[in-house]
Amino acid sequence: EAGVAQSPRYKIIEKRQSVAFWCNPISGHATLYWYQQILGQGPKLLIQFQNNGVVDDSQLPKDRFSAERLKGVDSTLKIQPAKLEDSAVYLCASSPSGGVNQPQHFGDGTRLSIL
């Protein structure tokens, strides 16, 4: 079974620029998550989708971050404009369905560096 695919693997931009990340979950997984992992910390949930609907975006900085999953499959996360503190690895994860005891499976992430 193919895993969670993310692109790009690395991105370097200057502050105040915009950036977008793409994620394709494991086939058939209804639930998709975006996490932010700052160096030295554990991943922190940004947003959770169930199919194409948002389940939880309480920790998403909505003034600059946005995410969509229009057809209930792949998803994009955007930052506009980027700040220095957004330098992190952005991880996408998926699971068959939300709200039950099952593990989430992670992609390899996109490492974002802000200059």
Add this chain to the structure above:
Amino acid sequence: DQQVKQNSPSLSVQEGRISILNCDYTNSMFDYFLWYKKYPAEGPTFLISISSIKDKNEDGRFTVFLNKSAKHLSLHIVPSQPGDSAVYFCAASGFPGGGADGLTFGKGTHLIIQP
């Protein structure tokens, strides 16, 4: 305030011995706990999980113990092998409703297996 704490940033264990990684949590609403293993430049890989209705779960060399009254869980690896050298993250989920099950992670413990 950290809800999931891994108080040992690193742990060194001899090959063949037992590795014990510890995790404490503060949120009594958490009822599903997971351990993930992470190699550099890769995403976290699911290792083992435990529901709050159990106090032990075993999978090959890996055993997770849960002490709900102490809000403490531990991961035992026996015997430890060189390939076990990685960062281990403890994570928890509480299912507040609506299918939301985003994970709350600790900061991780870097396990080093010495030959």
